[in-house]
Amino acid sequence: MSSPIPKFSDLPLDKNGPHHNAWGLYGKDDQLGTLNRLTDDIVKAAASEIQTGTRINLDWPLDAQADVPFFGRQAFEKNVYQKPPRIVNDDVWTFNTQSSSQWDGLRHFGYQKEAKFYNGVTLDEIHGRNGVEKTNRNGIGAWAEQGIVGRGILLDYHAWRIKNNIPHDAFETASISAETLQKVAADQGTEIHFGDILLLRSGYLDAYNKLSRADVEAMRQKQPLTFTGVEQSEETMEFLWSNFSACGADHPSWEAWPTRKEWSLHEVMLAGWGMPIGELFDLEGLARQCREVGRWSFFVCSKPVYVPGGVASPPNILAIF
Structure with missing residues (x-):
């Protein structure tokens, strides 16, 4: 049986485009990218992961970082107000979609040197300037039509590295390699299926929850901010490209930050492949559930907010066992 996608070595598909792009794989007007891998058959097969009906929330509260994101x-700001004379309340929320759990959409991060987003969309198309008509192309609303739904796997790097006495500092630039992620999967006995939604527990939230406000305020002053994340390498890109429909983690940068290369995974995944990147997911309860049942795979249901032309969205995500 032939692979449903080109080999990693076939990239870039558009030879006139940036490195490692998959532009045109699903047509020049495609806005789903690797979410095209979540076919009806793959989602139907993923439903077999639901065995008990136990549901685990993976959203961090919208106000989790309070006033120091x-x-x-x-x-995040919340204004609850009464509508007198009735005993009725409304509320207004104002927030940056990047300040808590989020899916980065295809308008978020482009190829930096080429100034192009997925399938060649430009800043002028997004902002409607320099005589170019403003469009909603690559908006997060396109993902709301069918959601991000399928088989999820948790790679609990945090638990694995503690078990193996591997030092870790969530707030310093360091890399988690593809080889390490595969070791974690093998240690858990977790099989990776094509089209899986990858969730990585790096240990960031565990570390963040132990910080004082003074610690957080001091870290916010660092320039640049530094975080441990996924390694920027050919091996990592091949691992992600060959297996997953979307990737998310518990830390704010997905990849090692700042990037250790002349390019970043955000460029390649978002602008090159159209692969959703999730950040600041709360994976602590999920990790406990996985350990309890001895299974690190589950059904995932995520419904991005339907905002045409939006850049990012709260994930509204559940893991179901």
């Missing part, structure tokens, strides 16, 4: 982003 990293990267200088706006804090």
